[in-house]
Amino acid sequence: MNLWEILPTAQQIAAAPIASHVAFVGFFGAVGLVADTACRLMGITRRETKIILVSSTTAYLHAIPMCIASYGLLSAKGWTWTGPWGGIDFTAPNSPQEIAAIVFCQSFMIYDTLSMWLQSSTEYLYQIHHVGVLIHMSLCLYVGRGGLSICLCALLGEMTNPVQNTWIIACALYDDYKASHRLRKLLTLATLFELSVARFFYIPLALIAVFCRAMLISPPQEAVDGIPLAVRGLWCFIPVAVVAGSALFVRGLLGDKGYWDEAEAGKAKKE
Structure with missing residues (x-):
């Protein structure tokens, strides 16, 4: 028996969401330890x-x-990076695979939010983001539709995460004198570039505009009947809020001279 044979299937996760949440939160907790x-x-x-x-x-x-x-589930429905996206129903009933992906994502958000609270973190923007995502996904599970829209949000939102987290690690190691200013500056530029492309260009074009059309402007009748207007409106608003939060983050990054000038960075480190 190999590893893949003992892991739960998407159908099993979807059939037992509460137990799956507990298991995934425990998994992230174990990884943290x-x-x-x-x-x-x-x-x-x-x-x-x-x-x-x-x-x-x-x-x-x-x-x-x-x-x-998320990319696999979207591709199976005909989604491509360049579109067109009009033929994809982002308000369709949730599949077991989509539910499993949502449960996994929710579990991380729960774990990370609890961790920040226990550590008395002042990263309020991240905490607001996590709570918003949890509400978004919970509504999707409650109404039983829109799982594919969650997958698109997850793909476009999380694809910038590896570079951004590597930059965060480099900043922490720099403060401990274990990473160079040049490396930190390079990763800062990479983070700014990917956020600019993904959050300020691609998401408004390939997510916000698509969601507004699919959920508010010309939604299918099944979506009108199955998803309250307020929920569809919230699903369109949350990506806008993420873009706005990213803009605040980038503005702060650009305004902090310590990321760009080594002398200023040295002063901040000494303080």
């Missing part, structure tokens, strides 16, 4: 750095599988 132990073995003792490394490790293990699963 392993990452924390690895930090100790590597001699990383500063609390802030350990928190970032543990958080980024679990974020990688959420983002990469979600992107792969």
Whole structure:
């Protein structure tokens, strides 16, 4: 018997969502403990750095599988990067595979939110994002429709995660004198580039406009009957809020001289 034979199927996850949530939250918690132990073995003792490394490790293990699963489910419905997207019903009934992906994503958001609360984190923008995502996905599971729209949100939202988390790790290691300013600056530029392309160009074109048309402007009758207007409106608003939050993040990044000038970075480190 190999590993794939003992893992639960999408149908089993969809049939037992509460138990699956508990199992996935436990999985992320176990990964966090392993990452924390690895930090100790590597001699990383500063609390802030350990928190970032543990958080980024679990974020990688959420983002990469979600992107792969979401892309596979979208491709099966005829979705491509360049469109056209008009023939895809993003309000269709949820499939077991879509439900499984949602449960996995929700579990990470629950774990990460609890972690931030327990650590008294001041990353309020991330906490608001996580709560918004949990509401979005819970409504999708409640009405039983729109799972494919969640997959599109997850793909476009999480595909920037690996580079962004690598940048966050580099910033933490720089503060510990274990990464160079040049590396941090390079990853800052990479993060700005991918956010600019994904959040400020592609998402408005390939997600917000598509959702507004599919859910508000010309929704199928099944969606009108099965999904309340307020819920469809919220599903269109949340990606707009994510883009707005990304704009605030980028503005702060551009305005912080420490990321661009090594002398300023050195002053901030000493302080």
